[in-house]
Amino acid sequence: MDSLQDDAARVEALTELSRFRREFYGCLTLRADALFELTDAVLCAGRPVVSLPELSLEAVRRRGHGAMYDALARGHINVSRLRMTLAGLELPRGTDRQLSIALDVTAWPRPDAECSPERLHCHRPCRCDGVRQTIPGWPYQVAAALGGGRSSWTGPLDAVRLGPTDDPTEVTATQILGLLARLGEAGQWRPGDPDVLFVLDSGYDIVRLTWLLREEPVRLLGRIRSDRVMHAPAGRRKGPRPGRRPRHGPEFRLADPATHPAPAQESAGSHERFGAVTTRCWGRLHPKLQRRQGGWNDHNGELPIVEGTLVHLAVEHLPGNRDPKPLWLWHSDPDATAHDVDRLWRTFLRRFDIEHTFRFFKQTLGLARPRLRNPEQADRWVWLILAAYAQLRLARPLAEDLRRPWEKPLAPDQLTPGRVRRGYPRIRRILGTPASTPKATHPGPGRPKGRTSAPAPRHPVVKKRIKRDNPRRSGAEEET
Incomplete structure (x- = not known):
């Protein structure tokens, strides 16, 4: 009886993973085959991702390295559809079915990329001299659903790159509003359910966020x-004389x-x-x-x-x-x-699970490895990494514990993302791929003789965010 239940669970997991792969392929609206095979190469590589050219040597990458760079440079991802797909997956929850989402910023270091625009000073210790606390790069704010116990798994739902003209608090409020709308549309949250809990670390203006989201079903x-x-x-005004009631106690x-x-x-x-x-x-x-602090300059009326x-x-x-x-x-x-209150601080401790996700993104999946020039190319790569991680979450019931001789054995429900990735090539052979077979081609003519391009423009690192008239982003999501 147990074996029949296990077989049914594996069939259901295979069906769900196959459905997500087809939906993800549908989100790739330009250079879809090259982008999809690039994601498979990230998942099936037998070692941590260290560079893009080495990914082109993987067997699942049936196209050359030129097609890979072309896909990142000129490809197109329907980000709105992909966000909705991620919101529709089964999300980790607490023991009381409370939906908790962590928000945090991770940096893509680009200290030497003088030709890359929109770099900011990201708050990340630099290993250059061990003293600097910032490094030029692209900051990405990631939202991930948290589980109820100690785990290295989270459920990434969204990623937004912070630009020079963005107000971080406004961007965070807009990201939370978009998440609430998608969770409601996907049936993850319904009226009458407990408010969605968003867990933040220091660095966020949580008081201003509380004011901006005061009418929404969220708790911070x-x-x-x-x-x-x-x-x-x-309290009441002191003394017998009439006057204005004090505002602060x-x-x-x-x-x-x-x-x-x-x-x-x-x-x-x-x-x-x-x-x-x-x-x-x-x-x-x-x-x-x-008014001079915390972004309250544009507030109309009394604070x-x-x-x-x-x-x-x-x-x-x-x-x-x-x-x-x-x-x-x-x-x-x-x-x-x-x-x-006891549950509150334990929920806050679960926020650090997103740090394990960031470390896995960077050290294993190669989030910050490609040396891309334009931030739009970096956005496409970040969304490919999020889609790859979602496939690993769906493949957990299908993976085997392919441990190293010096590693301890783990139960099937305790496998780490790294161990699930080791067994993903076997799962991928069962699933197949929706990408089409590459057509026969021949090498291109190369660069014409005697023609050189002008030097690329240099872009300074933005030290202070530029203020704009309307810092809040519009409700329409951009396409990448």
Whole structure:
């Protein structure tokens, strides 16, 4: 009986993977065969991707390396359709079926690409001298669904490149709105379901995001600096004289415990990695906004009061015997007693699963390996990597544990993305390919003699984002 169920599960997994491959092929509207075989080469390579020319030597790449570069330079991907396809896949969820999505930025380093436009100073430690904390490159903001337990798997749903004229907070709000629309259309979220939880790390203006998304069915959870100052709700005006009611109540200095009132909730527990854990939360706190800070310059009228819940996490120790530092989280729901604070910080820890995904993208799938000149070519490559990772997620029930002699055996439901990729060539032979057979061809004439092109223009690295009149992107998604 169990074998019949296993066979039915494998047939269902093969059907779902085959359906996604056909749908992905339909998203490639120009140079489709070359782009699709390039994605298969990324999946079937027996080693980490180190360069594009080596991918052209894979057996699944039936076209030459020239067609590969031409596909990245002149190909076309229907990004809107591909985003909708990714949103329709089965997504990892928590034990309570809560849909949690992590947002984070990863950099494509291009420090020496002077001819590549739209490079920014990305916040990433540079290995050149070990001191610099930024490196010129293209930053990509990725959204990925999170699971409920410790895992190296996530469900990437979207990727947006941040440009010189983009307001990061506006772009993030627009990306979240697009994700909500696609999740609703795909049936992943319906009215009456719990609000979608977006988990952010430090670096995001989570207070402004809370205001921009105040009417949407979302909740935001993110880390904030430990030196910030919040305020309690304003009380009645002091003194007998009439006047305007104060807007801000007593100060709540995160770094000064003397200003902390009694918490609304407090819990104590233990964690296998951090030891004893104490969690406290305070509700109905808000920061004092300033027009000259945080992108509030264009706000019409009086600055709003944006309330939320502060969560303080204190642990006994950190891995590697490091001294524990205070961790403060902001939750967009101001009612501190309406949710489980213990589940909130555990959900925030799941945000670090996206770091495993970024590392797998770069070290194994070669996300930042190609030396492409134009950012549009880089966008196409990023979407190919996201489609390749989605195929690995769908192939998990079909993969075998092809482990190295020095590796520990893993259960089928615990296989890592790297081990699933080792067995993907066998799965690919069963699935076949929708790409057409290449036609017979002959070498081209090459560059004409005596003709040289003008030097390529140089583009400086943008040090400060350029302000524009309407920083929010339109609802229509661009095509890549």
